[in-house]
Amino acid sequence: MKESETCPKCTGTQIEPMNFQNSVALNFGTYYLGDLVVPTLFVCVDCGYCESWIVNQKDLEDIRKYGQKRKSTNPSP
Numbered sequence: 001m002k003e004s005e006t007c008p009k010c011t012g013t014q015i016e017p018m019n020f021q022n023s024v025a026l027n028f029g030t031y032y033l034g035d036l037v038v039p040t041l042f043v044c045v046d047c048g049y050c051e052s053w054i055v056n057q058k059d060l061e062d063i064r065k066y067g068q069k070r071k072s073t074n075p076s077p
C-alpha cells in the first residue's frame, strides 16, 4: 500500500500519509520507543483502511538495536 499507492481493500488510489503524534503512538506498544519512533499512517480516503509504517530508515535501525538489546537482557519473549 505504501509502495503501490493502491488500497488492498477497495483498490482506491488516493492514499494519504499522516504522521502520528507521540500520544497516539503510545497505543502502538510494539513500536513505541520513547520519543524515538513515530509510525506514519497511510490512509485510504475512499474506504478508510489504514496501514502504519516506519518510513525512516534510522528509526528502523533504532528498533533493530532495541530488539537486540531486549533479547540480550531478557532472552524469553
Ligand SMILES: [Zn+2]
Pocket (backbone or CB within 6 Å): 007, 008, 009, 010, 011, 012, 044, 045, 046, 047, 048, 049
Ligand atoms: Zn480503500
